[in-house]
Amino acid sequence: MYSKKFARLAFGLLAESTFISRLTRNVSSKVKPLRSLCSWTVCQHHRQENQLSNGLTRLNVRTVSHTTLDPAEVRKFQAMASKWWDLQGDFSALHSMNDLRVPFIRDNLLNVHGVWQLGKPLTGLRILDVGCGGGVLSEPLGRLGADVLGIDPVEDSVWTADLHCSYDPELRERVRYQACTLEDLAEEEVEGFHAVVASEVVEHLADLDAFANCCHQVLKPGGSLFITTINKTNLSYVFGIVAAEQLLRIVPSGTHDWEKFISPEDLERLLESFGFHVDSIRGMMYNPLTGAWSWQQSTAINYALHAVKRKEEPQPDRVWAESENLNEPGQAKSYS
Ligand SMILES: C[S@@+](CC[C@H](N)C(=O)[O-])C[C@H]1O[C@@H](n2cnc3c(N)ncnc32)[C@H](O)[C@@H]1O
Structure with missing residues (x-):
């Protein structure tokens, strides 16, 4: 399924320069995001950092849905839970994507943390792989020395991941x-x-x-968030949904939900509002003929993003209180 998906999307990218992209240029702006309709649970409050005009940081209350879980998606991946390590199968494009995403994660982490160790350069770093599936990405990150925790709501996928990993004692x-x-x-x-x-x-x-909020919560200040995903463009709508699913029936209707795709701009805005700084965004493309991925200037279809959790800025009154206390040794520090 994924090979078809990436082949279709790659085909879309090649066609972007043609009249089709001109014809459809305004589709995405006319299709209003319906993500909120997908939310199906109770709400909770969480903190959102906002920059005030005077430079102070304020905590806002914002309402979000409680869960990231979409039961239909879980059922979809449940049906494929034994296929993760079939290199020619449904997930082959994810295996070959490791050629780009593993160095992307490694190099950005080394730039942030500045520790270079030959052989196992990520030693000492704890990485959470959210939606790890069968561990296709978790394993190479572990081989680079990181302590990896892979989580996935599909129990059978986790079982497959665990079994595969158990063949390598190290x-x-x-x-x-x-x-x-x-x-x-x-x-x-x-x-x-x-x-x-x-x-x-x-x-x-x-x-x-809910996803961005939880990522912010589990990360150390200054920690890194890596995302790869599919852009929400005219091309992914026309080729990915209309042509492939409804006209050509390459994949069953309803396999993909275009409403859930997100543009790099929207993703960046969302992450910034949750206290991240987006450090880099790079376009990626899959070549269905060679089965290989390459970096691209264009983020029109697939892209990778690296964001960093902002460290809390000291508040001026706190700095003032600290310096006051420094002048009076022996006094307990008081923060207002
Ligand atoms: C396309 S696969 C990617 C697997 C893995 N990240 C990789 O690239 O090899 C998407 C994964 O997201 C998982 N998933 C779906 N809903 C999720 C959720 N709410 N939280 C975490 N993972 C989820 C699925 O079970 C599936 O394993």
Whole structure:
């Protein structure tokens, strides 16, 4: 299924320069995002950082849906849970995507954390792989020395991941899997990870606000968030939904929900509003003939994003109180 999906999307990119892109240029702006309709649970409050005009940081209350989980998506991946390690099968494009995403994650982490160790350069770093599936990405990150926790709501996928990892005793020490949601984990693992990875996952979630909020919660200040996903463009609508599903019937109607795709601009805005700074966004393209991915200037279809959790800025009154106390040794520090 995924090979077809990526082949179709890649075909769309090649066609962008033709009249079709001109014909459809305004489709995406006319289709109003319906993500909120996908939310199906109670609401909770969470904190959103906003910059005030005077430079202070304020905590706002914002209402978000409680869960990232879309039961239809879970059922879809449940049906494919034994196929993760078939290199020529449904997930072959995810295997070859490792050629881009693993160095992307490694190099950005090394730039942020500045530790270079030959052989196992990510040693000492804790990475959370959200929506790990069968561990296709978790394993190579573990081989680079990171301690990886892969989570996925589909128990059978986690079972497949665990089994595959158990064949390599060295990896077994560093890579663990858990069948749970991100929101469950966020309740117990506060600021526990140096990095969160969500590769080809956000387009399957019910609520991106809940996702961003939980990622922020589980990351250490200064920690990295890596996302790869599909843009919400005219091309992905025309080719991915209308042509492939409804006209040509390459995949069953309803396989993809275009409403769940998100543009890099919208994703950046969302992450910034949850206290992240977006550091880099790069376009990617899959070549269905060679089965290989390459970096592209264009983010029109697939893209990778690296964001960093902002460290809390000291508040002026707190700095003032600290300096006051420094002048009077022996006094307890008081923060207002
Ligand atoms: C396209 S697969 C990507 C798997 C893996 N990240 C990779 O690239 O090899 C999407 C994965 O997201 C998982 N998923 C779906 N809904 C999820 C949710 N609410 N939270 C976490 N993972 C979810 C699916 O079970 C599936 O394993």
